[in-house]
Amino acid sequence: MSIVSPFRLALEPEAFQLLGGCTEILRRLSDMRDFFADEQAVERVLTSDDPVIYEFWKGECESSGGGVSYGLTRIHPGTVGREYHMTKGHFHTKDGDEIYVVVEGRGLLLLQTREGEGRTVEMTPGHMVYVPTGWAHRTVNTGDAALIFLSIWPPGVGHDYGTVARYGFPQLVVQGADGPMVVRSPSFQGGLMG
Amino acid sequence: MSIVSPFRLALEPEAFQLLGGCTEILRRLSDMRDFFADEQAVERVLTSDDPVIYEFWKGECESSGGGVSYGLTRIHPGTVGREYHMTKGHFHTKDGDEIYVVVEGRGLLLLQTREGEGRTVEMTPGHMVYVPTGWAHRTVNTGDAALIFLSIWPPGVGHDYGTVARYGFPQLVVQGADGPMVVRSPSFQGGLMG
Numbered sequence: 001m002s003i004v005s006p007f008r009l010a011l012e013p014e015a016f017q018l019l020g021g022c023t024e025i026l027r028r029l030s031d032m033r034d035f036f037a038d039e040q041a042v043e044r045v046l047t048s049d050d051p052v053i054y055e056f057w058k059g060e061c062e063s064s065g066g067g068v069s070y071g072l073t074r075i076h077p078g079t080v081g082r083e084y085h086m087t088k089g090h091f092h093t094k095d096g097d098e099i100y101v102v103v104e105g106r107g108l109l110l111l112q113t114r115e116g117e118g119r120t121v122e123m124t125p126g127h128m129v130y131v132p133t134g135w136a137h138r139t140v141n142t143g144d145a146a147l148i149f150l151s152i153w154p155p156g157v158g159h160d161y162g163t164v165a166r167y168g169f170p171q172l173v174v175q176g177a178d179g180p181m182v183v184r185s186p187s188f189q190g191g192l193m194g
Numbered sequence: 195m196s197i198v199s200p201f202r203l204a205l206e207p208e209a210f211q212l213l214g215g216c217t218e219i220l221r222r223l224s225d226m227r228d229f230f231a232d233e234q235a236v237e238r239v240l241t242s243d244d245p246v247i248y249e250f251w252k253g254e255c256e257s258s259g260g261g262v263s264y265g266l267t268r269i270h271p272g273t274v275g276r277e278y279h280m281t282k283g284h285f286h287t288k289d290g291d292e293i294y295v296v297v298e299g300r301g302l303l304l305l306q307t308r309e310g311e312g313r314t315v316e317m318t319p320g321h322m323v324y325v326p327t328g329w330a331h332r333t334v335n336t337g338d339a340a341l342i343f344l345s346i347w348p349p350g351v352g353h354d355y356g357t358v359a360r361y362g363f364p365q366l367v368v369q370g371a372d373g374p375m376v377v378r379s380p381s382f383q384g385g386l387m388g
Contacts, residue, residue: 004326006305008315011295011322059324066291066327067261067348097260099346101205101295103320111200121202126297128205128344130253132198133260150322152293152346154261 009059011103011150016057016072023058023071027088029080034165035088037172037185041081052076053085070152075107075141082174086110089138089164096157098131100139105147108180110169111135116189118170120182123149136164140173142180203253205297205344210251210266217252217265221282223274228359229282231366231379235275246270247279264346269301269335276368280304283332283358290351292325294333299341302374304363305329310383312364314376317343330358334367336374 009015017024028050029042036042045051054075078085089110092098100109102123109129111119113136121129123139131137141147172185203209211218222244223236230236239245248269272279283304286292294303296317303323305313307330315323317333325331335341366379 004328006303006313006315006323006325006329006331008317008321008323011320066289068291068293068346070293070322070324095260097262099262099264101344109200119200121200123202126205127202128264129200129202130264131200134198135200137200150295152262154348157261 011072011148013055013057013072013074013148016059019057019059022060023056025054025056027053027055029053032088035086035168036080036083037168037187038081038083041083045080051078053078054087067154068152069155070150072103073139073149073151075105075139075147077141077144077146079175084140084142084173084175084180086140086173087138088161089136089169091136091160091163092133092153093158093160094156095133096154097133098137098151098153098157100129100131101150101152102127102129103148103150105141105145105149106143107147108140108142108173108182110138110140110171110173112169114163116170120171123147136169138164138169142173205266205342207249207251207266207268207342210253213251213253216254217250219248219250221247221249223247226282229280229362230274230277231362231381232275232277235277239274245272247272248281261348262346263349264344266297267333267341267343267345269299269333269341271335271338271340273369278334278336278367278369278374280334280367281332282355283330283363285330285354285357286327286347287352287354288350289327290348291327292331292345292347292351294323294325295344295346296321296323297342297344299335299339299343300337301341302334302336302367302376304332304334304365304367306363308357310364314365317341330363332358332363336367
C-alpha cells in the first residue's frame with residue numbers, strides 16, 4: 001500500500017464537492033417516488049417541480065486499505081405532503097456499524113431491524129449517533145435549514161435499498177401543529193422483511 | 195453477533211465518562227517525561243505539581259464486530275517550558291487509517307512517516323483530519339482552552355508508542371512572541387526509525 005498524505009477537510013458540501021471524481025449522489029423527488037408515504041402529494045409536486053431532496057458526497061474514491069470510509073450528506077429542508085424530507089435509507093448487506101456526526105441542522109434518525117423493530121434517535125450538532133450492524137437507517141430533516149452530517153463506516157459494507165423501498169420504515173415523521181411528530185406508518189407490515 | 199441498540203452521544207468528556215468501564219487514559223506530566231523536549235522544564239514543574247496533560251475515553255468496550263472504534267480526547271491548555279501540551283503520539287502497528295473530528299479548541303496535528311518525513315495539519319472546529327496508515331500522529335493544543343476531538347479508527351490497529359518515545363517527532367510546537375511556532379526538533383534524527 002502506498003503512503004497517502006494526511007489532509008484536512010472542512011465539513012461543508014463545497015469542500016467535499018471539490019474532492020472531485022468520487023461518488024456523488026443527488027436524489028430528486030422523482031428518484032424517491034416509492035419512499036414518501038403520500039403518493040398523491042408526490043405527483044402533485046412533480047407536475048411543476050422536481051426538487052432536490054438530498055445530496056451525498058463520498059470522501060474517498062479508492063480505498064487506501066485503511067478501513068475507514070466517510071461521506072457528507074445534506075438534506076434540504078421541506079416536506080412532501082406532511083412528511084419531512086429524508087434519505088431513502090438502507091440496510092448494510094454485510095456486518096458494518098456506522099457513526100454519524102451532526103454538523104448543522106436538526107433531524108431524526110429512524111432505525112429498524114429486519115424483524116421490524118423501530119427506533120428513533122435525535123440528531124443535533126455536538127452529538128454523534130452510533131448505528132450498529134443490523135439496523136436500517138434513514139435520516140429525516142425536521143428543521144427549517146439544511147441538515148448536514150458526516151458519516152463514517154468500514155469499507156465494503158454494501159447497501160440494500162430495495163427492502164426499504166418495498167416495506168418502508170415503521171415510523172413516518174410528519175409536520176404537526178406543534179412541530180415534528182413521529183407516527184406509525186399505516187402501510188408498514190413489520191416482520192415481513194426476512 | 196447480537197443486535198446492539200443504536201444510541202446518541204454528546205461529544206463531551208462528561209458523556210464519554212458516563213459510558214463507564216471502557217478504556218480511560220489519563221496522562222500526567224510524570225507519565226510523559228520522555229516526550230517533552232525541555233527536560234529541565236519538566237523536572238522544574240514536577241517539583242511542585244503533576245498536571246494532567248490529556249485524557250482519552252474509548253467509546254466502545256467490546257467490539258460489536260462492526261468495524262468502527264471511536265474515542266474522545268481532551269488536551270488541557272498549557273506549556274512545559276515553551277512547548278505546548280500534547281499527546282504522546284503513536285504509530286499504528288497494523289494498517290489502519292484514522293479520522294479526527296475537531297469538537298472545540300484549536301491545535302496542530304503533527305505527523306511523520308517511519309522514514310522521518312514530517313507534516314503539520316491545522317485542527318479547528320468544523321473540520322475533519324484524515325490520518326492515513328503509515329503516519330505517526332501527535333496532537334498539540336496551541337489554544338487557551340481545552341482541545342477536544344473525536345477520533346474514529348478500525349478496531350485492532352494496535353499502538354506503537356515506543357518509537358515516538360525514543361525518536362520524537364521532527365517538529366516541536368513552541369510558544370513564540372506572536373503565538374505558536376513550529377520549529378525543527380534539535381534532537382530528532384530522521385530516517386533512523388526502521
